[in-house]
Each structure stands twice: as structure tokens, then as C-alpha cells.
Amino acid sequence: MAQEFHLKLITQRSGGGDPIVRERRLEGLEATIGRAPDNDIVLADLSIDPQHARMRFIGPGRIGIESVSGLPFRVAGKSVQSAVVDAAGHPVVAFGEYTLSFAPGEEAEAVEVTVTREDDEHHASPGVFSLQAKVFGRRNMAWVLGSGIFLLCLAIPMIFVLFMANPKIHPDQQWSTGPLSKAHAFMEKDCKSCHANAFVAVRDEACLTCHTADPATAPKALDAARRLGSPFEPRLVAEHAAHADLEKATPLPPGFGRKVSVMVQRTLNHPTDRCASCHVEHTPAKGGDPTAPLSDKPKLVVVQDCESCHSQLKMRLAKTDLIDTPDWSKHPGFRALVMTQAGPKPSFQRVALDTAPQERNGLIFPHRLHLDPLGGVARQAIGLGKAAGYGAALECASCHRRDASGTSFLPIEMERDCADCHSLAYAKVGGELRDLPHGDLDKVVATLAGRTVSASGGSDRTRPGQIRPTAFAASGASAYRATFSRGGACYDCHTITWDGDTVRMAPVKLAAKYLPRGGFDHGVPEHGGPGLAKKGGFKCADCHRAQTSDKSGDVLIPDLAKCGTCHGQTTAKIAAADDADCTTCHSFHKPGQATPKPGHPPLRTLRWTEAITRREAGA
Structure with a gap:
């Protein structure tokens, strides 16, 4: 006989009498528990999540139960997130007001699950304090008690509050x-x-x-x-x-x-x-x-x-831009917030990802060139060696570094993430190299005024401690123009134009978040990333097609279909399966973040001194 659950649902009658018992079989080794009607075991209690927990056979008569929503359940009076029970011991597991009692089934390898709901209501006998009683009738008692409550808890307190400055009662x-x-x-x-x-x-x-x-x-x-x-x-x-x-x-x-x-x-x-x-x-x-x-x-x-x-939002709020989303299967495709103009006050526009949007961030950066394991960039990284933090072809983590929280990445900084390969040196004075200031065009122009740019011959790409080739050695105005021309220090990465003899450089601003209304945690092992991907998880390249991107304006984030590879699936289909609940990515009070787990953050971490320390650490 195959392993299966025999479900017995017991419902107490409101008027007393024998309970109603319904029985059915749950075929398969796994069953879901929650408030939503599509669960195998439906528990109608608002304290229970729509998809609350999952139970499955892990051996003869042994059942593993784990929370999938983050909310706990109770086993033997203890609040837990997961537990393993043996049907032979007749264990009882509690979800809100419901209890699940496990026992060996009559058939081999089957387990009987009895679902009951705690009922604390007590029905008074109609023979005592009934409506027909002459003295202690329920109607008379209701009037007396109601009037007493009105006087003691409403009328008298109101008089004290309104007419007495310092009442002796509270x-x-x-x-x-x-x-x-x-x-x-x-x-x-x-x-x-x-x-x-x-x-x-x-x-x-x-x-x-x-x-x-x-x-x-x-x-x-x-x-x-x-x-x-x-x-x-x-x-x-x-x-x-x-x-x-x-x-x-x-x-x-x-x-x-x-x-x-x-x-x-x-x-x-x-x-x-x-x-x-x-x-x-x-x-x-x-x-x-x-x-x-x-x-x-x-x-x-x-x-x-x-x-x-959100299922019929447009019917009640006609002017909303939001699309009705009754469930995960009807979730609209992602519309990235794309930068249409960089600068101190950048402009943005929401664009659907299936239109292959391009953003104008002012940067020239081909990901394909930098990630090619057989290209010149890879050879230079190998030449820099492990002592410099390289020694192999570049990968995503070579430039994209995690922040202190581990959920996202630090903004790209030229001096930290690019300068190992792209030198800003323009002259050597007294045996010391002088670097151009980065990030301020006016300071670069002022630095070059009246200076000489000179160097020995070599490749256009220069390592730290070297200057660009002698083909661009010049002084005065020529040095100024050479720096912003092909082969110059600024030309390869920045969009340069000329207005007569005045250089114009497109401002650079890299997007920090393309989907501002949703949260995505790169620290989740199943989401992959450098050093985090586990069995069933993903690597950076599975979601971000950087190896084929030749423009920095390419929006390299995946569409909703990639999320649906795991979310809303079962572990039988993919090892990295997870729920598709709204709160996984959205929060009612914090747009752009996932809903925190119950009890998070712990109250003790919100004391003023600890909160300040946490903010300073970037958590």
C-alpha cells in the first residue's frame, strides 16, 4: 500500500449533538496546509496564512512539517517553524484554533489525520435561565445588566470626565x-x-x-x-x-x-x-x-x-495606473523604471521589459568585452595576478560588490572597481605619478591647464602606475584635447562631444533600482550570486544576460517569467521552488521592500543605541 494521508474533518454542531464527520483521501506524499481554498487541508482562521505550511512523508509513519510563510505552528505546546512527528506516538499539531491529530491508518503505511477546531463556547441549558423563566429570564437579565453597564461604564465616567477636574476614580x-x-x-x-x-x-x-x-x-x-x-x-x-x-x-x-x-x-x-x-x-x-x-x-x-x-481595483478606482492583479498567475509583466536622461535631475520612464528598453546613463561599458574569458580584458586580469585580487578572467563579483546587508550591491566606484585596469595617470612629477581627478569635469580641465601629458609607448589599456602612449603626449591645449579624444583617459568610458574648443561630457548616473515597487533579496541562496548559489539555485548569468550585452544602456534584469521558474512551483518540479505570495516581494508600509517576517525586527534591536549602531553599519 502506498503512503497517503486519510483526512478526517470533524465539525461541532452549534446546537450540540453529534459532530459532523467528513473523510477523504489525500493521494501523494505531500499535502499543503493553509487558509486558501486551494490547499489540501483548508483551515478557515484569519491567524493562519493563505499558504501556511507543508507536510510530507519522510519515512514509514514519519511526517515532516515545515512553515512556508514564516509563521510558526505549535507542537507539544512549543512554537516551531518545522518539526518531524511519528504517527505511532499520536502527536498533535496546532495551527491557530485548529488541531491536527496524527495516528497510524488502518491500511499499511497510511496515516490518519484528524482535523478539529477548538470551541470555547458553552451553551447554557435551556432549562435554566431560559426566556420562559419568570424571575431569571434572559430578557430581564439582559436589560438589568445592560442598564448597569451603561451607568457604570458610560454615564458615570462621562460625568467625571466632563464635570470634575480631579476625579478620585480613574x-x-x-x-x-x-x-x-x-x-x-x-x-x-x-x-x-x-x-x-x-x-x-x-x-x-x-x-x-x-x-x-x-x-x-x-x-x-x-x-x-x-x-x-x-x-x-x-x-x-x-x-x-x-x-x-x-x-x-x-x-x-x-x-x-x-x-x-x-x-x-x-x-x-x-x-x-x-x-x-x-x-x-x-x-x-x-x-x-x-x-x-x-x-x-x-x-x-x-x-x-x-x-x-487589487483583484478589481480599476472598478473601484477608475483613475489608477495599476493593473488588476487577482493572483500570481495574473501578475502583469515587469515595467522597469528606465532613465531617459541622466544628470543632477534625471528623468525616468516606466517601460515594459519585452520592448528591449535602453537607458541613457551616460556611460560606455560593454559587458560582453569585459566578461569574455578569451579576450584582452581577461588576459590583463590574469596578468594582474591574485595579489591584486584577480588572477583569472573577470566575473560579475569582480566589480559588483555586496553591501553590508548582503541583500544588494554597493554603487560602482571608478577608483575602487575600475582603476585597477583603467589608469588615470597623466604625468610623473618627481618620480610620482599624478592622477586626473575623477567625477568632476571642471577639475579635470583645470588640472590639465598648462600641463604636459607624456608617456612611454604601449597599449591603449594601461595598468595602474602607467601613463597612456606617447601618441597622445602633448602639452597645453593639445594635452587638454588629447585627454578627451580617442585613446585618451576619458574617451573609452564617457560620451564626449565638442562645442568648438569646449569639451562636453554626458553626466553619468547608474540606476540603483529598476523595479521600485518590489523588493528583491540577492542574499537568498536560491537567488544565486557570487558564492551563494546552492543546489537548485541560480547563477548571475542565469538571470542577467551580461555576456551578450554590448551597450551599457541595456536593461539587464529578467522578466516575470524567470521569477515564475521557481515561485508558485513545487519542489517536485524544481528544487528551488518557493511560494508566490504578494508579501514575498511587496510591503504595505514600505514600497519597494518585501514584508518582514512576523516579529522582525526584534524589539530589542530597536533600542536607540542599537538602532543607531545598525544604521551606521548599513543594515
Whole structure:
């Protein structure tokens, strides 16, 4: 008998009685778990990700379970990211309010999986406190308790707040549903920091006092957090879009009851699209244990997911430039942000990659020439030797160097990345070489004024410590023109034009990011890169066709189809398979970055001293 899962779904009846039991077989060695309906095991709980985990057979009766979303699950009361269980031990694995109980199946090598949902509701016996009871009827009790709550928790506190300057009771304590998280615990006794107006829900303005990422007001936000006594540096967030557009683009939640609830809240001036709608404070620990440890950050409640807004966005927001994206299979092709004019104020345009766009970055650089393993550049790199950091043909990592975070690359610098092969020496004075200043045309012209450019014969390409050939040896105005003419120090890499006797050089600006609305982490092993690619991963050349590029204006980033090689696939098809969730590349509050994993960054790293150290390190 082949290994397979026998799934048993148990549903409790709301009115009591025997539960409903549904059974089916899951063929294959692997099964997916999550909230989305396309999973093998569907768990309808908002605390569970659409694609939460994957389980598979790793031996007779042994099942390996691993999280694919980054959110943990519980095994034997412990929160874990992966676990191996043996059906013979009847283990229980918990996802949110659901439990998966494993046991050996009746057939050989089969495993029985029983899915149940915890139900904490208790139904009172209709024989006691029923609607028909004369004294303790539910209707009478409801009126008495409701009136008491109104008086004690609304009318009396309102009188104290409005008519007494120094009340001896603290009505705020009656309204607090629980303690603040550790991140906001410093405001425990300063309710007005968030609750600016009595009996009005917390507004976004209160949150943005400390958390706005607007460049004009971000410094004031940090100062406000310090002034309020925060021991942590607040996370600065940007608006996902203009608030008016967000309000129009957000659909009502599914279900008649939820739609009515949202409409009533909005009518009563309790908006459901506030910061506090998703980031909920005063959340008591499960079970209401007052001694339970505080959570580090406010509880995150998923009110809307990406697909609910972006599936029919143009219908609700007609003027948007965004394309409806209901799921990964309908994701539009990449449109790179291409530079159409370099300079101090460069111009950019979004262009589809399938049109072979060209950018005007002012640089002359043929990747094919530099990466040819049999060309002159390769021979020169070999000649420089290992002591100089070469000794072999150039590769991507010879010039593209990772930044401190490991997720991206440092900007190209001529002196660091090019000068080993491209000398800027123009003269030797007192036995010492003099180099032309790089990056400022006016300084180059001033340096050459009245100077002599001289050198011994040799190749046009010069190593450090050498000057260009005598064919360009000249002085005065001739030296000035020779430097910017064919064979001159500036001619090979820069776009040179002449206006009479005045040289013009196109400004150079290299793009730092072609896809500003998405995040891509070069530090992921499956994404490859120098020294990082593992089995199933990729090398630089698999995505960036630099070996065939003769122009620096070529946009050498892959289209969406290359991402689809791994994302949205299974490990049975490709070893580097991964999910295709929106949050893998996009973030609600930080455009151009992936959504951080739950709990990241850890609260302890946000203390002011550690945060400053992290920024200085470039992390």
C-alpha cells in the first residue's frame, strides 16, 4: 500500500449533538496546509496564512512539517517553524484554533489525520435561565445588566470626565481591555497620547506623530517618540496610497453580517481603515491571565489581504495606473523604471521589459568585452595576478560588490572597481605619478591647464602606475584635447562631444533600482550570486544576460517569467521552488521592500543605541 494521508474533518454542531464527520483521501506524499481554498487541508482562521505550511512523508509513519510563510505552528505546546512527528506516538499539531491529530491508518503505511477546531463556547441549558423563566429570564437579565453597564461604564465616567477636574476614580481603567505591548508600555499612564479626544476612536494622526516616514516630518516623529519617553526607536512607515484612494479602493468584507458591521461602524464615526484597525493594542493574553508576559508589539489583525483590493481595483478606482492583479498567475509583466536622461535631475520612464528598453546613463561599458574569458580584458586580469585580487578572467563579483546587508550591491566606484585596469595617470612629477581627478569635469580641465601629458609607448589599456602612449603626449591645449579624444583617459568610458574648443561630457548616473515597487533579496541562496548559489539555485548569468550585452544602456534584469521558474512551483518540479505570495516581494508600509517576517525586527534591536549602531553599519 502506498503512503497517503486519510483526512478526517470533524465539525461541532452549534446546537450540540453529534459532530459532523467528513473523510477523504489525500493521494501523494505531500499535502499543503493553509487558509486558501486551494490547499489540501483548508483551515478557515484569519491567524493562519493563505499558504501556511507543508507536510510530507519522510519515512514509514514519519511526517515532516515545515512553515512556508514564516509563521510558526505549535507542537507539544512549543512554537516551531518545522518539526518531524511519528504517527505511532499520536502527536498533535496546532495551527491557530485548529488541531491536527496524527495516528497510524488502518491500511499499511497510511496515516490518519484528524482535523478539529477548538470551541470555547458553552451553551447554557435551556432549562435554566431560559426566556420562559419568570424571575431569571434572559430578557430581564439582559436589560438589568445592560442598564448597569451603561451607568457604570458610560454615564458615570462621562460625568467625571466632563464635570470634575480631579476625579478620585480613574474611569480609564474601566475601559482598558488589557495592558499595552512592550513597545508602547511607556505610555501606559498617558492615555491622551493616543486617545486624544474622549469617546472618539484612536485616529491615524496620533499614530503618525511617532511613526510617519514623510521626509519632511520624520525627524519630528523621532523627536516626539523621545519626548514621550520611548525606549525604542519607532518604525517609520509610509502611507500605502493617498487615504482617499485607499478608502475608495477597499471593498467591504465578505458576508452580509460583516458588511453591515463595517457600515454601522463607519456611520458611528468608527472607521475600519485606521492604523488601529490592523495594529490592535490592549490585547489581553489568551485566557485572560494577568500574569502572562506582554507581547513585544501590538497584535496584527489582517483586515484585508492584497488580493481583495487589487483583484478589481480599476472598478473601484477608475483613475489608477495599476493593473488588476487577482493572483500570481495574473501578475502583469515587469515595467522597469528606465532613465531617459541622466544628470543632477534625471528623468525616468516606466517601460515594459519585452520592448528591449535602453537607458541613457551616460556611460560606455560593454559587458560582453569585459566578461569574455578569451579576450584582452581577461588576459590583463590574469596578468594582474591574485595579489591584486584577480588572477583569472573577470566575473560579475569582480566589480559588483555586496553591501553590508548582503541583500544588494554597493554603487560602482571608478577608483575602487575600475582603476585597477583603467589608469588615470597623466604625468610623473618627481618620480610620482599624478592622477586626473575623477567625477568632476571642471577639475579635470583645470588640472590639465598648462600641463604636459607624456608617456612611454604601449597599449591603449594601461595598468595602474602607467601613463597612456606617447601618441597622445602633448602639452597645453593639445594635452587638454588629447585627454578627451580617442585613446585618451576619458574617451573609452564617457560620451564626449565638442562645442568648438569646449569639451562636453554626458553626466553619468547608474540606476540603483529598476523595479521600485518590489523588493528583491540577492542574499537568498536560491537567488544565486557570487558564492551563494546552492543546489537548485541560480547563477548571475542565469538571470542577467551580461555576456551578450554590448551597450551599457541595456536593461539587464529578467522578466516575470524567470521569477515564475521557481515561485508558485513545487519542489517536485524544481528544487528551488518557493511560494508566490504578494508579501514575498511587496510591503504595505514600505514600497519597494518585501514584508518582514512576523516579529522582525526584534524589539530589542530597536533600542536607540542599537538602532543607531545598525544604521551606521548599513543594515
